[in-house]
Amino acid sequence: MTQPRPGDQRPGPFWAAARAHALSAATLLGLAVFPLSRSKLPAITSAHPEPSATCTGQCGVPGHGVHDATADPARVRELFAASPWAAGYGIACGTAPHHLFGLDLDRKNGVDGVAALRALAAGHGFEVPRTVMVATQSGGWHLWLKAPDGAKIPNTAGLLAPGIDTRGWGGYLVGPGSLGPKGRYRFARTFSQCAIAEAPTAITDLLTARQAAVQDSPGLVGPARRLGRPDGRLEPLVRFVLDCGPNDLNNRLYWAARKAFESDDIDPDAATAELLAAAVQRGHPETPARRTIASAAKGAARTRKEAAS
Template sequence: MPRPDHTRALHAALLTAARGLPVIPLSRTKLPAIRSPHRDEPRASGCRGACGRPGHGVYDASTDPARIRALFAAAPWATGYGIACGRGPHHLIGLDLDVKHGTDGVAALAALAAAHNFTVPDTVTVLTPSGGRHLWLTAPTQVPNSVGRLAPGIDVRGEGGYVVGPGSRTVAGRYLLAPGTAGHPLAPAPSELLLLAAPPPPQPRPAPTPRHPAEKRAAALVRFVLDSHEGERNGRLFWAACRAYDAGLGDALAPALVTAAVHTGLTEREAAATVASAAAATRPRTPS
């Protein structure tokens, strides 16, 4: 026999789908109730439902009553439902306003509206178990998900996300329609809010700083030592150290040359002695 919470969630999901909002069943943890059919595959699957099996999270969402009933039948433990955001025809945006952990998303949204000169429209509003609320808005363009980017306590559920629907029961409690908002049409999001919620423009990558010729020379000498094979390690290290001292880089580059030689198999003592020999060999001789 179906559980009461399951039956209520299915009924509420069907009513929401009748408004043109695609839905999926959720577990008491607010996660999609149907596990992925690809969970035991050795590699992560990028399937979004093309396999024809349920269990693809928000990509299972539908407005078809028969499909919704089938999804809930496959998850008799479901006690809630999620509403896919960003999907046509409404392209729903869910503004999740938290009022916990020292944040007040409701006040933050009011401050944001005042600062950017827009009015938060009357729209469908869902009360959450923690005392927060979800505002349902529509948008003509795709809006990305974000957490706290608009302001602390304001999360945006957009393309690829979902909001918990009213009539759902979770471990935290029940989600309910705010009194007087059930009959509201879905209000368009203010253009100022859409601009704020849009993804930030990509930052241009700084042009690489040209390397000084001396840096290139030093890097090449270290690479020359690292490429040494058995039988040539001392000889290549000595040659590189001599070139470093000839170029006036010897004292600064000596530690790196020693480290590179140790990586090739020489002991630190051997490498240090070879570099010291190169320093002595390239030291200007004083006329007698």
């Protein structure tokens, strides 16, 4: 068994199982994977002291999140050797050969994404296809679908309906066998039972239309909630986050938050609220988005301290 590199920490209690599941996904299913911590975030520390606006792995050092994903078994072993506290693995969406597109159906806090998907199907005249499914730690489901050729499905939160998130180009799904903070992810319907189904055209059309509406309405968050339009110097920073490409959301969020916290003309609480809302609307999970904003706040504080000394 490959162990972490000399000088690294000894493997954590869930490392071996996580690596074994990831290697199976890569070698047997051809899925591009990378290690996750138990918090479902990338297990390898960022390759850059501060998020880079341009590097997605070109530097050759692991630590670029989903951009580290690979189906090469030797590379998977290297990634896990660099992440001794890994407890699971992520599966990159949108990549060949499966061009995976995930529907994340939550069942928590009074929201039922499974029921919401059934209602969406009934209202728009499509059938929920029989496809590979993963049971999540919160009692919900991940439905694995295949994106149309050439399509770059966006990562969204609640855009289709409350309780339904999408994971597409530049995003990732937690792989079955991974351990999260509340339990383990498991196959509910496997590759041996069915293939990954094509995404219904009605779903991709809805996403395209609603994504376009969001682009035209910076204050729109989710299908029903609207925030006040940010004023002054904050508005272009919010727009900067909303206009991100498929792979640079976290970098843009950090940069925009850093600029906001370094400004004397922007209220920090307003900046946090507006930038967080914009990031979540574009598909950034809320907890890591808050961490990115907090990291930007610390960086801005260091800059102010250095300027004052």
